[in-house]
Amino acid sequence: MAFTLPKEAYTGKVYSVTIGTDDNTVAFGGENVLPFHIFEGVVPNRPVIAYEIQDVPPDDWPENIQKPFETVSNDPVTWAKFCQDVLKAKAITLRLKGTHPDRQNRSPEDAAKTVKDVLSAINVPLIILGSNHTEKDAAVLVAAAEAAKDKNCIIGKAQEANYKTIVAAAIANNHKLIAMSELDVNLSKQLNILITQMGLDREKLIIDPMCSALGYGLEYTYSVVERIRVAALVQNDLTMQAPMLGDIGMYVWKVKETQASEMDMPQWGSTEERGITWEAVTAIALLLAGAELLIMRHPRAVGSIERVIEELY
């Protein structure tokens, strides 16, 4: 019995999404095969990793992930410049955490100012996220989208409860948009349809199927991402062909495994190495499942993932 190459019949393609302006753009997505299957199709872009920063000091982050940024994280502008200039970030994610009512409850105007300040300090593309408070995000993201008008950013996250105003703001100010639903292929599909029906070009959409950390439901995210990607490529489902986001850092750096001391958990080994590996392993799993855009925190986790991505091409 002679070996013949078993081919997969692909009929669909993931949209390529470009963010940023002038010479400082990055693109992700665009492939017509499963993740890293360069042996059987076209994969024009590599996944992009965006460093996560926030508008307020990260005092809610565990010590080991505060450390790499301790000299810069008091100010979002310094922090952003550090990521761009020192860490060579390809993109930056500004999370407007301080706008959350349970946090500093910063106003949409304050948030807009932070966005403007950060944008004027960096060249790399910017992703602007709310605090994941659906009501407040609707107001904050509208102000942020206006402040970043025509900078070709990504704004998010639009969810079922608040997508209308956020979608309108993305359209009016020429941004890309993250649509997030909770770990369900059909919910994601439905939200994408609602959003495109409002007039957002479907090639401006990025799907966030909701992330989970390794050990804390990663298998659910993994399979939802994989199913969305198979639907896009094999079943040519036009509503599922947007690139996907893995919002990793936020989920990883709150689980016990990234924080518990080695003294408390001798069987778990070094806390620092464990945290970094936890973030990196979560990232590689989601890349293999089909995510094209990752939001991450630790420079060593990002560095190792970039090296492995290099090796996958």
Added chain:
Amino acid sequence: MALTGVEIFKLLPKTNCKKCGYPTCLAFAMKLAQGQVSIDSCPDIPEDIKQKLAEASAPPVKSIMFGVGDRAVKLGEETVLFRHDKRFVNPCVIALEIKDTLSEADINSKIELVLNSEIERVGQKLRIDAIALTNDSNNVSKLNAAAKIVATKASDVPIIICTGNPEAAEIVVKQFADKKPIIYGANPENAETMANIVKTHKAILGVTASAAFGGSGGGLTELSTITEKIKSLGVDDMVIDSGARKAKDILRDNTLIRRAAVKKNFKPLGYPVITFAQREDSLIEALIAAIGVAKYSSIIVLSSIEKWKNLSLFTLRQNLYTDPQVPMQVKQNIYKIGEPTPDSPLLITTNFSLTYFIVSGEIENSKVPSYLAVMDCEGLSVLTAWAAGKFTATKIAQFVKESGVENNIKHREIIIPGYVAILSGAIEDKLEGWKVTVGPREANGIPAFLRSRAA
């Protein structure tokens, strides 16, 4: 690829003799196709056809027991490319490489690491499953000396003997008599000799098309040619290595091998895959191994097994090999979070592992020491369990009474998930002297909720 009922029917005697217990051969064929009856129920099928049918119904990736005794691990038996299509069956084996060039003390300390690698997570005991002894010295007696140490100190750990030298294999395999080791070393040049050694010693043969042992590295075509040849020599317990070492090649070859096996029922590649992930940088090694875990490796060989790395890889393996149709469960219990006192709050939730992880994580984030009562609801989440009648006032009351939590706390207040606020009255009726407080609907509301109570 399994045969259809009609295809099977064509191979049956078509006598409708009823000796199998079914009225017609066609009815029997249909039952066979569904896997509900054994081919042995038909007394009149000739041996060769029986074998053909057995082959057609075998899983596309061969099932092999590696090692013996309590630590034996099952390899292969996989049937899908995506875990959401069914499930991944036998979790990949993680093995530590021990080089025969190491000193006796170093070999001993590596063995110790393997023996002490066990970690419990969500009720499962996870560990480094095997040792891969490599012949870096290229010296037979050195390999044999190292093998002797491993065989003595780690006598029940499944072993992979890595050598392309038949003379070395023949000598070393005797250290592991009746232990069902893997001899990883068949290549196009030595396939026949190696097959005979494996046959004599009832071992498993690792087959490679790579240049590792002087092979020419012809990839999957060459690999399938060698496995066919070895099979024709009467050896069918094999693990295969395409020679891929770079991330890109591992992903490609593992995908093509699994696809050929599952979609084309291509038997020459229907064997468990062994992946060598060793790297200088331990974090990169963890990520290469993670590619193997997600993408079809049945054995992954590592050069180092730091505890943080093991925990990450074990957890990934546990996550991806979970049956998507069977929720992961946590044991019913009253869990202490932080160091609760008799005045600390008591919360209750269901035993779906994800629910437990998220709720306990958020309680931890609140920094308010608490008791968390986790009730067995067959692994369903709160709302689902409530809807299914498994998280009801009667059952909650009974659980609280029988749990003995009344001995741990002074107060009589229980905090229930906001989604089942509707139960609060009924629970108070059934739990005399207790006050029921409705907590937040979502776990992420727990820190603010607990902190405001504590303030």
